Amino acid sequence: MNWISDWALPKIQTLFGTKRDVPENLWIKCPHCGEMIFHQDLERNLHVCPKCGHHMRISAQRRLDYTFDPGWQRIELPRAPADPLRFRDSRRYGDRLREAQQKNGMDDAIAVAHGTIEGRPAVAAAFEFSFMGGSMGAGVGEGIVTAARLAVLQDAPLIVFTASGGARMQEGAVSLMQMPRTVIATRMVKEAGLPFIVVLCDPTTGGVTASFAMLGDIQIAEPGALIGFAGARVIEQTVREKLPEGFQRAEYLLEHGILDMVVKRPEMRATLARLIGFLRPPAPAPEAEAVAPSPAPTPAPAPAAE
Known part of the structure; x- marks a missing residue:
């Protein structure tokens, strides 16, 4: 029986917490220049290498x-x-x-x-x-x-x-x-x-x-x-x-x-x-139909003098 792995290690993990899982592919290697790029930087750059400009698939x-x-x-x-x-x-x-x-x-x-x-x-x-x-x-x-x-x-x-x-x-x-x-x-x-x-x-x-x-x-x-x-x-x-x-x-x-x-x-x-x-230029806005001006009213004739 290995007392370190079977007893001591579980006690330590209980006291200090279990080991956190580290996400994979945090760093991605550029296939063209070999530069190691942080995955968030690569995403922000639309998967284009910031060093050599290689466009990844x-x-x-x-x-x-x-x-x-x-x-x-x-x-x-x-x-x-x-x-x-x-x-x-x-x-x-x-x-x-x-x-x-x-x-x-x-x-x-x-x-x-x-x-x-x-x-x-x-x-x-x-x-x-x-x-x-x-x-x-x-x-x-x-x-x-x-x-x-x-x-x-x-x-x-x-x-x-x-x-x-x-x-x-x-x-x-x-x-x-x-x-x-x-x-x-x-x-x-x-x-x-x-x-x-x-x-x-x-x-x-x-x-x-x-x-x-x-x-x-x-x-x-x-x-x-x-x-x-x-x-x-x-x-x-x-x-x-x-x-x-x-x-x-x-x-x-x-x-x-x-x-x-x-x-x-x-x-x-x-x-x-x-x-x-x-x-495909935007279609021109339809022009408003021209409205013919209404004729000016004809003034009434003045009354004849007696």
């Missing part, structure tokens, strides 16, 4: 929180068929899907909401990269279509934040069909005369880049975001040439005319509000 929920004014509402998306091909590799696709749903609290890799951005109405869709790499299956395609229909219904601009590895291979041709489907959805927004703004976040690759993500009226990216279709190594092996430094990064694409602007995350909300103001 954030959840769809945080993305919408950082974009909308308080009071925004998330909408429920139609359920897409789960595991339409009954796909299985090392594990069943259905098991992978349920695990991702439980981990992220989402039905699929996209969230759609509506609200205001500095007082201007808008509809936004945000990808969740931690949900199977933000891959685009039938559920994500349904989310983009729903967001487009909501934007048309509310006569509001549509903003999509992309963060995806591309098409979801476990859904095969069903996933590939979401590419033309999402393109048609964005066309519906444009035909209604509404702005379609795309914010490309790290990373945006594959079938998402090859479809709706490059069709925005305004193309924005966060600093350092990886944007492309195929991987750099695949391209080098195909063209047999060494790619330039920073190839497929946001700054390189801006320099070569593929993007309209690169915007830091703390400035994103104000930038989106300003763009919406340019593209």
